Amino acid sequence: MTTTELERPARPPVFHHLSTGRKARNHLATVLVSLAFLIALVPLVWLLATVVIKGWRALVSPDWFTHSLKGVLPDQFAGGIYHALYGSLAQALVCAVIAVPIGILAAIYLVEYGRGWLARLTTFMVDILSGVPSIVAALFIFALWISTFGLEQSAFAVSLALVLLMLPVVVRSCEEMLRLVPQELREASYALGIPKWKTIVRVVLPTALSGIVTGSMLALARVLGETAPVLVLVGYSQSINFNIFDGNMTSLPLFIYNQFTNPTAAGQLRIWGAALTLILLVMLFNLIATVISRFSAIKTK
């Protein structure tokens, strides 16, 4: 027997030539799937194009990112959104500082320790919390912070409402990431006589870190655009306010909402400019998340 005979399959292939009908159906399916993809893309591209076309003019103004709107008349092409940008970032970061540690600890509890009714209750509550509409979270904080405690409206109250919205997202994503850590890693660590808490801190968390950071960043980007809490819990201001505990502070959604009552061309431009800035900000956070996860990913080899 020659080698060529050996290499020949024992049985000739059954489907040597595809029939025209099958090819046609294959092409049809490809076309349909691609079409569905394109249709899904249309609103996204349309939205982005509209916002960019109507808003880019505002962003190229030299004062846009560095000045507030203080002392600017409604119909004047001047001033910027610095105060709103600062407000958005400050409120979101304070929210993250509170929500991320709580979220990570809750996730660790659920994955590593949680057994029985308490874990089930926690999971259930997180599910409920993730379904709470933002206006309900805002009103809850209003009832608690302002009506019951008698404190004033402030950016910090907004951050607290955002915590309620961010927490379930963080818990959920961290939980998934921690579950992805192979059980063998934990077992290897225990085998060396390392206590459970140290295993979690030194083995489990670093392994899951990139996913946790990405999840938190995405959750942060999500709460940046929330409108309901800023409408209820803080007032509009046209000036810069660095103090999150006192006084009115504008954020980008509040800025957009406020300029709706301004029918002039300058007002319209500010609305689109602020919308574009918000989109860019969310994009920036997503990019940072990607970069961080790229840098902190566990090396496989």
Add this chain to the structure above:
Amino acid sequence: MKLKRQSAVLAVVAASAVMLAACGSDNNSGVAGAQAAGKSANVACGGKNTLKASGSTAQANAMSRFTQAFGATCSDQDINYNGNGSGAGVKEFTGKQTDFAGSDSALSAEKGEIEKAKQRCGAPAWNLPMVFGPIAITYKLDGVDDLALDGKTLAGIFSGKITKWNAPEIAKLNAGKKLPDQKITVIFRSDESGTTDNFQKYLKTAGGWDKGTGKSFNGGVGEGAKGNDGTSQALKNAKGGITYNEWSFAQAQKLNVAKIVNSGGGQPVELNAASAAKAVEAAKFKDEGSKDLELNLDSIYGTKTAGAYPLMLATYEIACSKYPDADTGKAVKAFLSVAAQGGQEGLDQNGYVKLPKQFSDKLLASINAIQ
């Protein structure tokens, strides 16, 4: 190693945040095209540094102008105005969240607002009508760019009794003009709004409207649209459409504005700064001689003064006659004095009425009595 890299990323984020915090500026003076705010005489600046107020969205743009004038007259002092609606404004004022409120209607005794405001201040609160925004009757009718209407006809149109543009009632007011045989499409505000409330009150006073007043439209005809934005957009797309808008939106969107024959009969009155000011000048107060300047709105809606435009929305600043905290009182007084004087410059560019001298003098007398 890995942690180091992460702290590097964090450091970059923190550093950019610090840089961002360092380079912001509130100083917008010297911007090209900025007008100097009008001079305000006899204003005693001082008191609380940053005032807080909220309420009517109708006066939000006027407030921006007042704020600019305030900053120009009293440097180092500022005010934050949150346009979140008249109802919320009054609630936040009586709840001590803000220093004064902006409201499209005076404090109401029925809702207990007068009592609550008195408790909040420790003294009666005053209604100070500061901002007047005319309401424009806007229409879209091919080939017609000059149209006159009166209260009765408007009431007929908005209640569905008059349905054609060439109806005899409209033709009578527009003698010599060619009106098309076209259906009238009524467009109304579908959201609750002070504009609708004032429009219906006007129809009641001037046109015998029997559908009732209130913040939602009761006419029972036409199609709804949300906000001034929505109604102006709907009007542009409707053939033979008619609606009511704040003047600023009619100006900005370049809509056709109808002339109005007021209750005195006579010539149709065009909506402009002079005709609106005339109606404000002729306005009467509920309690003449009192420092509380609640308006008798019927005197505006039903004005018989020749050349006065009757349809407008008045916004009050609701302030304490005596503040529990003298610092706040001083600042509120300074702000309101500036608003009634220098702040009036250029108001007509944003669709508001510049207060006539006689009226602002009365207003200033009340403001000066605030403690």
